[in-house]
Amino acid sequence: MTSFSRRQVLAGAAATAGSFALPHIARAQNAGGRVVVIGGGFGGATAARYIRQFDPSIEVTLVERDATYVTCPFSNYVLGGFRSIESITHRRDPLQERYGIKLVRAEATAIDTSARQVSLRTGSKLPYDRLVVAPGIELKYDGVPGWSEAAANSNMPHAWKAGPQTMLLRRQLEAMPDGGVVIVAPPANPFRCPPGPYERVSMIAWYLKNHKPKSKILILDAKDAFSKQGLFMGGWESQYPGMITWIAGKDGGKIESVDPKAMTVSTGFGTEKGAVINIIPPQTAGRIAINAGLAEPNGWCAVDPNSFASTKAPNVYVLGDASIAGAMPKSGTAANSQAKVVAANVVASLRGTTPPAAVYHNTCYSLVTPDYGISVSDTYRPSPKGVAVVPNSGGVSPVRADAVHRKAEAQYTMGWYAGIIADTFG
Template structure:
């Protein structure tokens, strides 16, 4: 039976529903049975979580769920969190930015997590203390760092952080750049060209560029039908490429052009005074009205300045506990960590944070860390009413690495219209579930 067989996908969806976005049912039962027992008389351990995204929020919540006596503090500079998943729908007017923005009230009021609205500027891993931008010093027994990603702006000649903020937005962190790219699409004349250029190497949400191409093409078809999307990608292809391209041809005939492989390597970007851009690839120069240039990624800045990254720019961890291999009692979850074969995604971060929380609580109790397994599913909308998905189950190997479970990966039957329509419904259900897990 193939992984794309309908029965396999039905079982996979049922399993995801049963999991309730938890790493494994066994993980929670282990924590409930062994961790949530009366604590010995002692000062409550202090656990600080840096970052309030998909990894940090869940780590903070589940630390308190697994052991309510812990002192858990989350340091996050923003009062609200805007999700990158479903931000592509905001770009094209299917949702408002408020629809994908959430506050941390329940995390504090329901679970007792202290939210300090500040940024961490220094971590001292030896003395177990940190300092915030406002000068607040804090000590910790355990630290969870979930800083997300930062960008390697200097890898593209002519590109810079400043340029990304006013002319060539990446919009790969939802928020102001999402709205900037949306305004650019709205202002572009009919007949203009939108370039979408994903990075090489590990990056956040690998299937998302396909969704962005699709939804922007949908927007152009409705509002600027003489325009087109130019997809420039140094990679040779993406999963299910031929079938997706056929679907693009059916939905948006003649509106999507792809430049891939060696021809898709961008050598230089040139910003013009009139707001247009030129992207130089090999012997070609592509003049575009809107340039959505997504630079290569690396772990968030605080990870690098705190000696938590290696030469790759990412954070090596014990892939069972997510403890840093560079500094004891500091754990890293989410996009910033090296998590074996798991992709960098919100769903991955959610699973990792739960395992990390269980490992921390078990460690503080002097108990064995439960063995977990993980699952990741990524959805991509091809239109407002159609989507595709890719999923896989992961386990811990004998040498303590996260690897995919044999024959556990699958895609929806993409060639079936009814299946694509169902996947769009499942995508919205997944989003509602994971944001509910974070914020309620």
Template sequence: MELKRRGFLGVALVGASVLAAPAVLGSGRPRVVVVGGGSGGATAARHLAMQSGGAIDVTLVEPSRTYYTCYFSNLALGGVWSFDDLGHSYANLAAVHGINVVHDWAVGVDRDARTVTLAGGGVLPWDRLVLSPGIDFVDGAVPGWDVAAQGRMPHAYKGGTQAALLAAQVEGMREGGVFAMVAPPNPYRCPPGPYERISMVAHVLTQRNPTAKILLVDPKESFSKQALFEEGWQRHYPGMIERIDPLFGADNVSVDPEAMTVDIDGVIEQVDVCNVIPAQKAGRIAEVAGLTNDAGWVPVDPHTMKARADEAVFVLGDASQQGDMPKSGYSANSQAKVAVNVIRHELLDTRLFPARYSNTCWSLIAPDDGVKVGAAYDATDEKIATRDSFISQTGEDTDLRAATFAESIGWYRGITADMFG
């Protein structure tokens, strides 16, 4: 049930004509700088270059030379995929699409001068700026934990080496040991992600360390796909997973990385592995640009994905505060295509199409036991609002669950091809 590439790219308005109109901002090509090479940024850069026929000068700023998706990292953690399966190169964006790919950190944004400053000292001018920086963590969100402790208590909630570190820690657990997760409060990247991770850790422990226990410390009263996950945990991993919610002190948690303990409302738990996923906010460059609100996110116009604070800046994906869409790779990809349509219209005078958004989040509970949730959305003046939604049902048969997992693999191949060509 792999998704057809043509159907997946339909959201990108592939029916729209690709026009290479003269630049309207001066004698040279208009310049778009994209900061962040993930699902939002890479999609925006590729589609801007491809759909403009070279009429827009596109620069992508991304420090990593290989992009490792955070989504599907749980499958690698669970041994269903390898970590190499998550890695993707930016080579095609440069060689095939003519994008100027700059591997550096964006450290400054001057919205008046319309420039981006790089850590290496370079300065990039822009006519439109696209920020898709993902997430950063809220300082002090989990007392006792900061990024200096991520070697002992990994977050594994950004692409890269953290997920592999967490996997190694799980594999090295003592027999009958305890894996703990401190889950994040809302809002956060990938709502079902922590619970898929619990499922994949349980899958590994069931095979390697069946007397081990999993302690899920969750500050939320409820979570995405809760009934589906809890049904699956009971079916596949009975007695292994204990969830502690706010009623039992999960909203008052601290950790001690050196002692490897978790303090839950005064009750000290000794653990062998601890995955701390702190509260989140927009990636730092959004704050540096002066676009974030008191909650740490960037309010955007739902019709365009423009930052409310600056009509020349577009903010995509996890960093944006846009309404009902979850912070997911699918959402970022969908939002990027809306932004591309608007940017092309403004810079090349091409046709402007109404905003269309969609999202699906798949999760794997056990090998071949996949579930999903998703929706289609409308842009209103206030927010991106849910129009129609769907979710897997408890009690589904094994063939349907296996087909749902296969569908998720098709989506992954589709979106990564859409991002990197």
């Protein structure tokens, strides 16, 4: 287990903008080249920023459909009632104002890897010398029998893409009667943010404890185990005794079908009715990556672990949630870390030089209550089997820790968020 002092060091580093692992690369002298980045989240925005920082002579165009970015990290705290949606909504303007990145607000609809150009829904085309694809995830609306996009937008939200869905789920929690049951249904691996559903349960429990204390939460899980399980379950036992029930897939927890009109779910042990039902469906890489032929049959994009270059097309890099990243989870910090390695490799490939050796990092903070934080941290390097954990490089919160420690980690969580936002968007 990690010591308290080590956690302070890790969290203090994460709280500082620009403190995430950064490849060492000297600035170029008029190397030039055109880079198009698809996707303006933690991965794409970071890649665009650092390519320009490493080499200001490179023309970087960031293609993103949405004017603002509502982060999935901290969206659970909106559900808990102690964070506003506005506080997790960010503009990308600093990328253009401070780093000279060209922002194109449009949807990328196709990639021609032979002609090296990206087609936009507007009808225009963007040529590139190197392409960075960071499209995030696509939700499989057909992955849960009986569920659909229409159901998600009415009475069974996923809230796995933050924004209107987050607010829909929040309104449902506010409207439910005290004594009602909230059902949360996490998918099988892999999916975006492995601890996310369980932090969500914690935040919903916080809201219910303070406003509707007779209510219960039922987790119907497709998996038999989950990320930071011991830490979460220990926190639930101490903070929300008797409120939360988790049922593993092997015990019938996997949902077989849902009925949105009746607000019921069918499982291996029977039918359950919920006042609020949160369906988190299976996922794949974003549609643009799949349509461009960058994905494997499993729906995720294979990459070279040394650079995150696509194994399917030359001059293309895929990073973040859409990629097959070995031992690295699909998280905001992972995407931010991968983006810096991608940026270094893009610049080196345009210069014809050797890129620095890749090192990746991930830190994942979660809250059980606003004053009860837990975390896990690891460093990764390329290996013959993909991206692998460096032994003894990280740590996890102690299972047994006092309130002072838990509160400190909750404060570090806030510092982590401020740091990664500053590091991503400038």
